[in-house]
Amino acid sequence: MLAYLKGKAIAIVKSLNGRVLLWLEVQGVGYEIQIPSRWGRHITLETEDQMQVFTHQQVREDALILYGFESAAERDLFRHLISVSGIGSQLAIALIDTLGIADLVQAIVAGNIQTLSKTPGVGKKTAERISLELRTKLAQWREQSGVVLSGKSPLPSPEIQADVEMTLLALGYDNDEIEQAFSVLSGDAQLMKNPAPEEWIRSAIAWLSQ
Numbered sequence: 001m002l003a004y005l006k007g008k009a010i011a012i013v014k015s016l017n018g019r020v021l022l023w024l025e026v027q028g029v030g031y032e033i034q035i036p037s038r039w040g041r042h043i044t045l046e047t048e049d050q051m052q053v054f055t056h057q058q059v060r061e062d063a064l065i066l067y068g069f070e071s072a073a074e075r076d077l078f079r080h081l082i083s084v085s086g087i088g089s090q091l092a093i094a095l096i097d098t099l100g101i102a103d104l105v106q107a108i109v110a111g112n113i114q115t116l117s118k119t120p121g122v123g124k125k126t127a128e129r130i131s132l133e134l135r136t137k138l139a140q141w142r143e144q145s146g147v148v149l150s151g152k153s154p155l156p157s158p159e160i161q162a163d164v165e166m167t168l169l170a171l172g173y174d175n176d177e178i179e180q181a182f183s184v185l186s187g188d189a190q191l192m193k194n195p196a197p198e199e200w201i202r203s204a205i206a207w208l209s210q
Contacts, residue, residue, distance in 0.1 A: 002055045002066070005031060009051055012040045019090075022068055024053060033068035036097045058089060067093070074101050080141070084133045086126065095119050095130075098175060107131075109139050114162045118169060163197040168204060181207050 007026035014020055020037040023030055033053060043051070053068040054075040067089060069075040074096065081092035095104055098119040107115040108131050116127035161182070168178050181204040185191055191203060 001057050004052055004054045004072075005033075005068075006050050006052045007031070008048070009043050009045050011045065012043060022053070024051075024068075031066060033066045034093070035068045036070075036074075036093055038097050038100065039070050065089075071101075076141070077101055077105065077138075080134055080137060081130070084130055087130065091119075091121055091126075094121060105138050108134050111135060112162075114166070118165070118175075160195065160197050160200060164200045164204060167197075167201050168208075171205070173208060177208055178204070 005024055005026050007024045010023040010025050010030065012020065012022055019034050020040040022033045022035045022040065022043065024033055025031075033055065035053075054070070054072045056067045056069075056075055056078060058065045058067065067075075067078065069078060078089075078092050078096065081087050081095060082089055095116070098104075099107060099115065103115070106112070111131045113124055113127040113131065116122055116130060117124055122130075164182075165178055168181070169175075173181075184207055185200065185203055188203075191199065194200070
């Protein structure tokens, strides 16, 4: 099995079914590798530098598929996810794409079903199964892998954060925009003393609308 590939990024393309593919040239051979879209947005093509891609190889009767990740920890998290009953490779990629490695691990370990359910295709029962099957494994794994979890919610409480996130997502804002808003608003000492989700929602919308 391939542990990683090191080569030059030739192109980032999107397949007809919306999957993000990296074309990586390694010693004259071009590899097509599916990667998380959040990583694809940060890959620079106009460079001669080589990049390292940590890979997971899936062999099926009709295809050989390579999945690629920015770090070994992200690749290992993907492997943990697909070990859960009913979680296929595309749903595992979607979880990593939606939440990122640190927030995803934190949500699983903490049993935060609402956060896990923000991923398209992940309902309450699926989120509960992921947390139930992986909570203990990932609590141990993150200590060994060095994955750093955020020490606290950027808002006064996780409950307020969840309410505000769900409202902003329903209004059409994406996770990156919401994280930026939280980062800015958490610096407002007066607002941090306010436990009302409605005030946080109003302030976040006002900032995002600038």
